[in-house]
Amino acid sequence: xxxxxxxxxxxxxxxxxxxxxxxxxxxxxxxxxxxxxxxxxxxxxxxxxxxxxxxxxxxxxxxxxxxxxxxxxxxxxxxxxxxxxxxxxxxxxxxxxxxxxxxxxxxxxxxxxxxxxxxxxxxxxxxxxxxxxxxxxxxxxxxxxxxxxxxxxxxxxxxxxxxxxxxxxxxxxxxxxxxxxxxxxxxxxxxxxxxxxxxxxxxxxxxxxxxxxxxxxxxxxxxxxxxxxxxxxxxx
Amino acid sequence: xxxxxxxxxxxxxxxxxxxxxxxxxxxxxxxxxxxxxxxxxxxxxxxxxxxxxxxxxxxxxxxxxxxxxxxxxxxxxxxxxxxxxxxxxxxxxxxxxxxxxxxxxxxxxxxxxxxxxxxxxxxxxxxxxxxxxxxxxxxxxxxxxxxxxxxxxxxxxxxxxxxxxxxxxxxxxxxxxxxxxxxxxxxxxxxxxxxxxxxxxxxxxxxxxxxxxxxxxxxxxxxxxxxxxxxxxxxxxxxxxxxxxxxxxxxxxxxxxxxxxxxxxxxxxxxxxxxxxxxxxxxxxxxxxxxxxxxxxxxxxxxxxxxxxxxxxxxxxxxxxxxxxxxxxxxxxxxxxxxxxxxxxxxxxxxxxxxxxxxxxxxxxxxxxxxxxxxxxxxxxxxxxxxxxxxxxxxxxxxxxxxxxxxxxxxxxxx
Numbered sequence: 001x002x003x004x005x006x007x008x009x010x011x012x013x014x015x016x017x018x019x020x021x022x023x024x025x026x027x028x029x030x031x032x033x034x035x036x037x038x039x040x041x042x043x044x045x046x047x048x049x050x051x052x053x054x055x056x057x058x059x060x061x062x063x064x065x066x067x068x069x070x071x072x073x074x075x076x077x078x079x080x081x082x083x084x085x086x087x088x089x090x091x092x093x094x095x096x097x098x099x100x101x102x103x104x105x106x107x108x109x110x111x112x113x114x115x116x117x118x119x120x121x122x123x124x125x126x127x128x129x130x131x132x133x134x135x136x137x138x139x140x141x142x143x144x145x146x147x148x149x150x151x152x153x154x155x156x157x158x159x160x161x162x163x164x165x166x167x168x169x170x171x172x173x174x175x176x177x178x179x180x181x182x183x184x185x186x187x188x189x190x191x192x193x194x195x196x197x198x199x200x201x202x203x204x205x206x207x208x209x210x211x212x213x214x215x216x217x218x219x220x221x222x223x224x225x226x227x228x229x230x231x232x233x234x235x236x
Numbered sequence: 237x238x239x240x241x242x243x244x245x246x247x248x249x250x251x252x253x254x255x256x257x258x259x260x261x262x263x264x265x266x267x268x269x270x271x272x273x274x275x276x277x278x279x280x281x282x283x284x285x286x287x288x289x290x291x292x293x294x295x296x297x298x299x300x301x302x303x304x305x306x307x308x309x310x311x312x313x314x315x316x317x318x319x320x321x322x323x324x325x326x327x328x329x330x331x332x333x334x335x336x337x338x339x340x341x342x343x344x345x346x347x348x349x350x351x352x353x354x355x356x357x358x359x360x361x362x363x364x365x366x367x368x369x370x371x372x373x374x375x376x377x378x379x380x381x382x383x384x385x386x387x388x389x390x391x392x393x394x395x396x397x398x399x400x401x402x403x404x405x406x407x408x409x410x411x412x413x414x415x416x417x418x419x420x421x422x423x424x425x426x427x428x429x430x431x432x433x434x435x436x437x438x439x440x441x442x443x444x445x446x447x448x449x450x451x452x453x454x455x456x457x458x459x460x461x462x463x464x465x466x467x468x469x470x471x472x473x474x475x476x477x478x479x480x481x482x483x484x485x486x487x488x489x490x491x492x493x494x495x496x497x498x499x500x501x502x503x504x505x506x507x508x509x510x511x512x513x514x515x516x517x518x519x520x521x522x523x524x525x526x527x528x529x530x531x532x533x534x535x536x537x538x539x540x541x542x543x544x545x546x547x548x549x550x551x552x553x554x555x556x557x558x559x560x561x562x563x564x565x566x567x568x569x570x571x572x573x574x575x576x577x578x579x580x581x582x583x584x585x586x587x588x589x590x591x592x593x594x595x596x597x598x599x600x601x602x603x604x605x606x607x608x609x610x611x612x613x614x615x616x617x618x619x620x621x622x623x624x625x626x627x628x629x630x631x632x633x634x635x636x637x638x639x640x641x642x643x644x645x646x647x648x649x650x651x
Contacts, residue, residue: 082342106358114376115506117369122604125366133362134369136376137282143309143329144282147247148365151338174308174330177339 032099066224076181087159165207275367284311385525439463510594513606542588
């Protein structure tokens with residue numbers, strides 16, 4: 001962790017709730033405003049500027065962070081957003097989304113593996129993030145969490161599974177409000193190792209289009225993640 | 237009472253709502269708020285098990301003249317159909333009305349049905365879902381400990397059997413190539429050579445290197461040399477075939493063993509992360525197997541954990557013959573078996589004490605406290621090593637004396 005002093009903070013040019021922290025040596029880093037001051041989630045740096053605590057957002061650890069670093073154009077998650085997050089894992093990205101949506105927003109965090117979800121409970125729930133609803137369930141069967149989840153503005157998926165575009169669309173059919181957005185992190189390698197990344201990206205995007213979504217932004221995540229892309233879509 | 241004879245059920249965390257197809261509310265059941273009870277109910281509904289409340293609610297609808305009910309859960313609808321007569325229960329995901337309900341939940345239905353603010357609703361759903369998740373995490377861990385116990389016992393069985401097979405293999409193949417016996421002590425290498433090369437005449441340096449690159453040039457050429465000068469009996473393919481299949485069996489068992497240990501390690505991360513961090517996954521699994529289950533292990537005092545696996549010695553000591561054992565299976569812990577004899581008991585006691593805490597944390601709280609426990613344990617190990625660096629003087633009397641008073645002399649540093 002750097003010992004360079006932070007000197008200034010600016011809100012992101014386009015996205016509310018996302019910040020650039022400027023350091024003494026002229027470097028800048030992505031950050032969000034800490035919803036639970038004093039607490040870390042994954043060993044990230046905490047920075048206090050003007051009485052506000054920020055958490056540095058590591059793009060190597062979070063794909064949404066990587067996409068913003070690579071000039072994502074549309075960011076449907078803002079203050080007050082309701083988000084269905086499939087593949088919450090240990091909660092790295094969820095923690096920043098939780099910072100962004102704030103207490104008027106809500107994140108339904110679905111994860112299938114008990115092992116990583118135990119970490120999630122420690123990282124997110126025990127830290128007192130009240131805007132997160134933990135759901136240990138299989139995203140392939142959206143009816144499993146029908147009692148918990150209500151209409152969401154954004155459905156986000158980051159699971160290492162084949163057919164993730166289909167899983168996302170199935171969930172969107174049930175839970176996404178009219179005019180809502182989807183965000184899909186495509187991990188080419190985990191979908192099909194035998195195919196070239198671009199081919200896999202195309203196949204997943206075709207699935208999304210077939211299910212009635214327009215692709216409005218696609219960002220490759222190099223150098224933060226190899227053979228990954230983040231896709232933003234919308235259905236009216 | 238009801239206008240429509242078809243209604244759409246919407247399941248919520250805090251109640252059940254029946255809607256007409258225009259989205260207007262027909263009837264509702266708001267649960268008395270008890271997070272623990274609701275969490276249990278939702279866990280049942282989720283896997284398709286009808287709750288008393290749900291059955292009662294649908295019966296109420298049937299009495300009021302409703303003929304068809306839509307539920308957004310296939311399994312649940314099927315099980316309801318088996319219980320409830322006189323009303324048709326259909327499944328559809330999502331229903332048009334369900335979508336509408338969720339879409340307008342925050343702006344309209346939340347207030348209309350519960351009369352509470354979004355912040356209060358979110359607080360309650362959060363509370364319920366957290367309890368639900370913890371219950372599920374616990375269940376996921378509870379059952380698997382028995383699998384782990386079986387898996388670790390299988391590892392021990394495999395070791396026993398593969399040692400038997402290996403010694404038979406060495407004896408049998410030794411008739412043909414007796415010199416190989418002393419050239420490799422490692423059973424894996426031996427079996428791989430027998431399986432891949434077969435007849436002694438195949439033992440050229442290049443073929444050996446190809447079959448088992450990890451041997452290294454030097455050893456490969458020594459084996460090749462020995463093969464060329466071997467005094468063993470010659471063998472025909474027909475005889476050799478049987479020996480090779482035995483070698484194959486040995487190699488397969490090793491692969492299974494590797495997979496099993498990987499499986500145990502993964503499962504231990506889930507079931508007993510604290511024990512795993514403290515004692516390692518294999519030793520931790522052995523303790524669970526010896527105790528019978530993770531729950532039983534968690535209910536044991538540290539002194540019992542210390543001698544798990546040394547029952548024979550323990551009961552011999554209790555009957556008054558011989559001294560009590562210092563350690564059972566935890567002897568396998570490197571810091572214990574590498575320590576000098578007189579330190580082992582002290583280290584074993586310290587480890588058992590920490591393991592007892594770790595097991596309780598794994599079963600009851602689920603908190604990951606192992607790093608702290610491990611640090612405390614390592615500190616105690618260092619302490620034992622400095623304070624008891626020299627062996628204690630031999631006791632003059634044959635009968636064990638009463639506990640000596642005062643602290644033993646401090647002897648800083650190692651010998």
